[in-house]
Amino acid sequence: MRRTSPAGITFDVLNYAGLALLALLMIFPFWNVLVSSLTAPHLVQEGGMMLWPKEITLIAFKTIVSTPNFVKVFQNTVFITVVGTLLSMLLSVMLAYALSKKRLAGAGLMVxxxxxTMMFHGGIIPSYLLVKNLGLINSLWSLIVPNAINAFNIMILISFFRTLPEELEDSARIDGCNDFGILFLIMAPISMPILATLTLFYAVAQWNMFFQAVMYISNPSNYTLQVLLRQLLIVLTSDAVAASLSEDAPRIGVTVKLAMIVVSSVPILLVYPFLQKHFAKGIMLGSIKG
Structure with missing residues (x-):
């Protein structure tokens, strides 16, 4: 309903102004990083905030892209993100749907x-030994299989599936549909908001995979993007290496740090617009019982 009173109009103006300021405070840090990564290294080293690039240069991005195995590592990261997200969603949806049915024997115990597992975890050493005994060390699957299911996401999905009317399932069964058909042809399509939200959660987690990659992967050809960028940062900030490079090497290291933030953030940010229309609604589904 549109406000027409002076008090209502004042409230709207202040509300929009406050939200705009809040959005600006969130966007500006990333904008400053982007601008600085495109600015000449010696200007960035002088410090200070910049609203627009000065002496635009792509040397920081060229340094990252020219790193050996960059293309291979980027492909690895895309692979574990896409395959890992698809596998996680498939397993999560199937498990949560089954556990949401109280008629399932032992459902309460399994829930x-x-x-x-949200409260207690085996720890790093048992996890490593398990991955090692499965023969997944130095394999990209070591970054996918152990993280295939997130307990918190399962609990959200269980809560959501329990809010769906059982009449939908009864009608489908009358039409001859089995459990898989009910899940993937009926329940999944009407659950797109929550599924899109959890897809984003899983994709971001897979894309930002770092600790597990350091722990399970020692072969440089199987590095993820986050690990490669860390290695590049170590090289550029090493005094011994910097001394053997050009005189601009120490300065380049400053902008490379900022360019790494952009390279590791932008690809996953590009996914958000495709899921945004579902995200706001999906994040609240299953949290309220009516």
């Missing part, structure tokens, strides 16, 4: 088992 508790999922919840228990």
């Amino acid at each position: 508790f088992a999922v919840f228990f």
